[in-house]
Amino acid sequence: MRGISSRPRGRLAGRTAELAALHTALALPGRTQLTGPPGIGKSLLAASVVQDWQDRRDPVLRITPRLADRKVPDAGLAQLLSLIPEKLAETLPQPQRDLVERLLRREPTPPAGWDELTLRMAVSGLLEEHADRRPLLLVVDDAAQLDEASAAVLHAVSAGIHLLLVRREATGTQLRLGPLSSEDTAELLAAQGLEHRWVSRVFAASGGNPALAIDLGLTAARNQGNPADAASGSVPISLPVRARICTWLDELPPPAQRTVLCAALAGDAATTGLLRRAGQPEADEHLWAAAGLGLVAVDRDQVGFPATAVRDTLIQVTPPGERAKLHAILAEASGDEVEAARHLGLSTADPDAGMAHRLERAAEICRRRGRRDQAADLLVLAADRTPAAEPDIQLDRLQGALAEARQSLNVPAARTAAQAVLRRATDPADRARARLTMWEFSGQALLDNAELLEQAAAEATGHPDLLSEVHLQLAITSCICRGDLPTAARHATRSARYGARANSRLLESRALTQLSRYQRILGESCYMDTLNRAISLDRNLDHDVIGESPYLVASRFAVWDDRLTEGREITLTLIAELERRGLTAAVVVPLRSLQEIYAQTGQCAEALAIGGRVVRLINEQAGSIGPAWYSAALGEYTGGSFAAAAEHAAAGMRAAGQDHDLIHTSRNLYVLGCTELAMGDYAGAVAHLRRCAELEAEQGVVDPSILRWHGELATALALSGAPEEASRVIAQWRPVATRLRRESTLLALNRAEGVVRAVSGDIDAATTLLSGAADRFGGLGLTMQRARTLLLLGQAQLKARRRAGARDSLRRARTEFQQRGAVPWTALADQELRKADESQPGLSGPERRLVELVVGGMTNVEAAGTLHLSVKTIEAMLTRIYRKHGLRSRSQLGSVLRG
Structure with a gap:
């Protein structure tokens, strides 16, 4: 469509597809409805369409009826006609012109009103004159406030104009705006x-x-x-946020507001059935109205709040007494003992030993059900209801809440319990544990809360178990935020010693697990001995933080060693164990490990799906987004879209940088560089992969099997016109990979050397290196790497004019990509195959006949006799065909016929 911008303007983010769809809907005259809840961006999208229309110098009229206009007949038409130049009315017949003057109150209104048909003809005529044979866009925002008389006229004349009705709800064909990603x-x-x-x-x-x-x-x-x-x-929740949400809530009648409030108080247990039992018999109708405003979402019987700020605001603005009454009602209506206990606990703010004990029992039930996040919330509530005369019991409940919150990654409960411990505890050890928990929930922004760790270290003096935890967290900070792996290893070593001194097999195992990771990254050969010691100390998957489990690290080592089947089995076991315990939030860490396995083995759809799941889980936890965007980028790079992969990786790189997270800064740089390499942006790939290399060098990373940028950087350098520098990268890392026996890294370096040879003109050596690397990648089960190597081989052969070989390599790569669900790679192989076909010279008639005979099995002498030509002529023709098609043997002639 002419003159339409490809991207929304200003604050209209994330609406490119919707804008295109709206332009498509408006391409032909008639009515188009744009709907969606308040605040979703309908008016902004309509304004963008208006701007595009005006940029094309096509006429636009826009009216904005308000609530007060709904009961005023023809108010909308009066607003519309006032926008049209008065001189155009002179072209109308006199009866129509008189009617327009009266409607605009320039002439007295006749007591009997006016003829409806004359009005329609007048409006239609004026719009036609205003359009002046160009497409006229008429926008009505908000169409729900349009008076009935005006709506009827616009409906009647809409066939000749492009009418856009902006409203919250509509029937019939419509374009409805949903939430942003x-x-x-x-x-x-x-x-x-x-x-x-x-x-x-x-x-x-x-x-x-x-x-x-x-x-x-x-x-x-x-x-x-x-x-x-x-x-x-x-x-x-600031006052402007609260005011906006309250404005939306006020559009519901009071009974519906009460129903939505009950749903907010019911939390995850909110269902339409519960609400009806709680005295809201019209709950279904009320929720339907609230869903139209975007306040709630109803999935079958379950009621949820897409925006947690709506739920929180609704609870905050309700007087405590009213909340308490509704909790009491919900307790009676609930058929679950846990929910009944929670609501009873919230129905009063008074300390009550019996109530606190009931809440503690409910927390135990939740823990057995695998809902440890709920258990943490209930223990916090139980501690708050514990009488002041029972301080030790209260502290025990808070410590229990901390433990459950830590396992389930329940950040609000962890912070509430930790702050309560800090207010009440007199023992420095209790205070140190609380600070350690708060520090762990800093996400990736560890440096911003470093004082918590410093205070915990001071309070942990004389307690080897706490000192073990402090030094373990210092190790993690040194690794993630400072990139100082030797210091991280020293802290991990001290943590293990303190754990042993405290006779805690769990603490010692956690520390040794981290130490083994650092030793491997630093290229030390003792890392497996260290990991085996950690496993021997913890054989029951008993870590409360799965990221510190030696089994997870064992799975990572298996992946880095290309033992992918073993790595997948360990990781799937960990995920199943987490789900059995109800620690669904902690599934993120092993899920990301599983995704990397799928990306290597060519399970591309699965890798893409995991990327989306990781993003959803981290969004639900309101966690650091850098790791999530790395997973999203890796999934898109493998099985989605290169453009989306680059966008995610760039965002992840910025996010990780703001969090001082060097690990995920490097990982996002790596995926971004690899994506640019695939897209042919060799300069961009070199810049980002080189920065990745610099970060790893600053951190002292030695082992090249962890983040495999080495071969990618050398390949990008060669293709960007720097084969000498590429050769230096290969020469630097090949001895390291050989010493550490990192076979897949060596294969990636061989592949890069093949590309170097190809760009240097030695296509025979390049073919040998690339073909060998492809075969050996396949032997390791690294199917995506095999297909990528075949793609590079085909590209090199195509540039060397060896078209038959190029098409064979590219077809093999494409088949592999397609079978694996590698969508962007399949498209890339298709693109290269089209290049090969476009550059393929044709066969003349005699040449084609000769090739058919030879492929059919004739010798040169037999072909000469059949074609009545000399043998020398036949040989000359075949030589010319070989040269023209880049063939090297008689067996390749069949590929020329297959074309």
Whole structure:
């Protein structure tokens, strides 16, 4: 369509597809409805369409009826006609012209009103004159406020114009706007200077509603410099946010507001059945109205809040007495003893030993059910209801809440319990444990909360178990945030010693697990001995933080060693164990490991799906987004879209940088560079892969099997016109990979050397190196690497004009990619095959006949006799065909016929 912008303007982020769909719907005259809940961006999208229309110099009229206009007949038409130049009315017949003057109140209105048909003809005529044979766009925003008389006339004349009706709800054909994705929300918030670590929190709080996200983003931007707020896991509900949400809630009648409030108080247990039993017989109708406003979502019987800020605001603005009454009602209506106990506990703020004990029992039930996040919340509530005369019991309940929250990654409960411990505990050891928990829930932004660890270290003096934990966290900080692996290894060693002194097999195992990881990265040969010691100390998968499990590290080592089947089995076992325990939030870490396995073995659809699942889980946890975007980028790079992979990796690189997370900065750089290499942006690939190499060098990384940038960088350098530098990278890392026996790294370096030989003109050596690497990659089960190597071989052969060989290599690569579900790679192979076909010279008639005879098995002498030519002529023709088609043997002639 002429003159249409490809990307929305200004704050209209994430609406490219919707904008294109709206333009398509408006391509022909008639009515188009744009619908969606308040704050979703309907008016902004309509304004973008208007701007595009005006950029093409096509006429636009836009009216904005308001609530007061609904009961005023023809108010909408009066607003519309006032936008049309008066002189155009002179072209109308006199009866129609008189009617327009009266409708605009320039002449007295006749007592009997006016003829409806004359009115329609007048409006149609004026719109036609205003259009002046060009497409006329008429926008009505908000169409729900249009009076009935005006709506009827516009409906009657809409066949001749492009009518866009903007409203919240509609029947019939419509384009409905949904919430933004987390990536689009990040783009929307970019102009506010909001750090990426806040994006997932704003997304969770806003549910992807653009207006709400902007308000919450402004609040977050004001608070992001406060370490306590940054670590809280949530965005404060500011007065502007509360005012906007209350405005939306006020559109519901009071009975419906009460139903939605009951759903908010019921939490995850909210169902339409529960709400009906709680005295809301019209719950279904009320929820339908609330869903139309985007306040709730109903899936079968389950009721949820897409934007947590709506739920939180609704609870905050309700008087405590009213909340208490509704909790009591919900307790009676609930058929579950856990939910009944929770509601009873919330129905009063008074200490009650019996109530506290009941809540503690409910927490135990939750723990057995695998809902440890709920157990943490109930223990926090039980501690709050514990009488002041029982301080030891209260502290025990808070410590229990900390343990459950730590396992289930329940950030709000962990912070509430930790802060309560710090207010009440007199024992420095108890205070140290609370600070350690708060520090662990800092996400990737560990440096911003370093004082917590310093205070915990001081309070842990004389307690070897706590000192073990402190040094373990110091090791993690040194690794992730400072990139100082030798210091990280020293802290891990001290942590293991303190764990042994405390007679804690678990603490010693956790420390040795981390130490083995650092030893491997540093290229030390003792790492497996260290890991085996860790496993021998913990044979029951008993780690409360799965990222510190020696079994997870064992699975990572298996992947790095190309023992992919073993790595997959260990990882799937870990995931099953986490799900059995109900620690679904902790599944993220092994899921990311499983994704890397799938990416290597060519299970591309699975890798893509895991990337999306990781993003959803981290958004639900309001966690650091850098690791999530790395997983999203890897999934897209493998089985989705190169463009999306580059976008995710670039965002992840920025987010990890803001969190001082060197590990995921490097990983996102790596995926970004690999994606640019695949897309043919060799300069960009060199820049990002070189930066990745620099970061690893600064961290002292020796083992090249962990983040395999070495062969990718050498390949990018060769293709960007720097084969000498590529050769230096290969020469630097080949001895290291040989010493450490990293076979797949050696194969990647051989592949890069093949590319170097190809760009240097030695296609025979390149073919040998690339073919050999492809075969050996296949032997290791690295099917994606085999297919990528075949693709590079085909590209090299095509440039060397060896077209038959190129097409054979490219077809093999394409088949492999397609079978593995590698969508972007299949498209890339198709593109290269088209190049091969386009560059393929044709056969003349005599040449084709000769090839057919030879392929059929005739000798040169027999072909000469059949074609009545001399043998020398036959030989000359075959030589010319070989040269023209890049053939090297008689057996390849068949490929010329297959074309």
